[in-house]
Amino acid sequence: MPTSIPSAVNTPQDQSALPIAAASTSAARPEHVVDGKIMIVDHEPVNVLVAKKHLQAAGYSNFETTVDTANALQSIIAAGPDVLLLDVNMPNANGIDILRELRNRPEFRHLPVLILTANDDASVKLSCLELGATDFLIKPVDPMELAPRVRNALQNKSYQDQLQHHTEDLEETIQQRTADLERSRREVIYCLARAAELRDNDTGNHVIRVGRFAGLIAGQLGLPDWYVEDIELAAQLHDVGKIAVPDAILLKPGRLMPSEFAVIQTHVKLGHQIIKPHTINDGSSRRRSTYEECPIERDSGSLMRLAASITQTHHEKFDGSGYPLGLAGEDIPLEGRITAVADVYDALASERPYKKPMPREKCFSILRESRGTHFDPNVLDAFFAALPEILKVQAEYRDHYQNEAPPESTNAPESTSE
Incomplete structure (x- = not known):
């Protein structure tokens, strides 16, 4: 028989294995659920499942998860999430290092990253926030607090994406208008030059x-x-x-x-x-x-x-x-x-x-x-x-009355310094 994943109940032996607080079946669903891909990175499979369960209860359904911390960065890059829930203290990887590497990549500089960790060291929190962490939550995390924070992060990401798309559209329009003006200006210049020559x-x-x-x-x-x-x-x-x-x-x-x-x-x-x-x-x-x-x-x-x-x-x-x-x-x-x-x-x-x-x-x-x-x-x-x-x-660009090129060699002179 396969071993079943323990349920989220508050027993002494479960407290160390489940640093995320148990889900409440009565948790209120937010009025507005923002669409977006949520990625959860944690070395404990049960932590991933519990966090996912909390967010599913809040109305979210698009998830990417991984417990393969050694390849977590590659998984994040491949998934391209809209918000990332990231643990800090993991074997084979450090959440702070992953966050730093993400912020060094232009495509992830504005990715909302929520740190979920049992480490309440102030220096760890400061390091994460200085690297651009969106939020910092100490385990066990209250599910009533987790869902709104994820929602806020997704809203900010949505606004950022809209602004970026609007900026790109404006830049494209400006480039097109500039190219049209440049083309028109060059045509006018050529017409003026040709008029003078004629x-x-x-x-x-x-x-x-x-x-x-x-x-x-x-x-x-x-x-x-x-x-x-x-x-x-x-x-x-x-x-x-x-x-x-x-x-x-x-x-x-x-x-x-x-x-x-x-x-x-x-x-x-x-x-x-x-x-x-x-x-x-x-x-x-x-x-x-x-x-x-x-x-x-x-x-x-x-x-x-x-x-x-x-x-x-x-x-x-x-x-x-x-x-x-x-x-x-x-x-x-x-x-x-x-x-x-x-x-x-x-x-x-x-x-x-x-x-x-x-x-x-x-x-x-x-x-x-x-x-x-x-x-x-x-x-x-x-x-x-x-x-x-x-x-x-x-x-x-031979002139129309010039039927053929002069017969001399087309080779350049051997020396031009005479």
């Missing part, structure tokens, strides 16, 4: 290529991903100031007079005013790049600051002979130095209705000859390091 009898692909080239160069320089993404778009606005240049000069088929070329040069200042109209247009305001101002992460205005900087500084030269500010070396913002290389290469290598593309090797030669004078040597090295990808972009 005024110059171009197809609009020039601005795409320059943006892609700039992103590839920035990537080779090891700049953050956000900066690579932003400069790829911002560089497309490099010539947006053409919108404000008179047609008679912008579309003139012949050679420009010095006075007309001076008007063309104003497109950099005009572009800066279009994108960032409230910025004082002086040299000191443009001597730091957007990346240097915000090296860790971007903010809501970093893209337009980057574009404004590019429009004003992409015609500066490394030796100080460029325009409009005459900046030199690293006083030229990095985005300006990057876009200068991208813009000049595309202008040299691309076909226009009024000119044929320059052979690639000739383009490379011109870039190398301008190393340290027109172009930042480090940026130029990054350009050549990214050359295979740059040539792919060039082929993908």
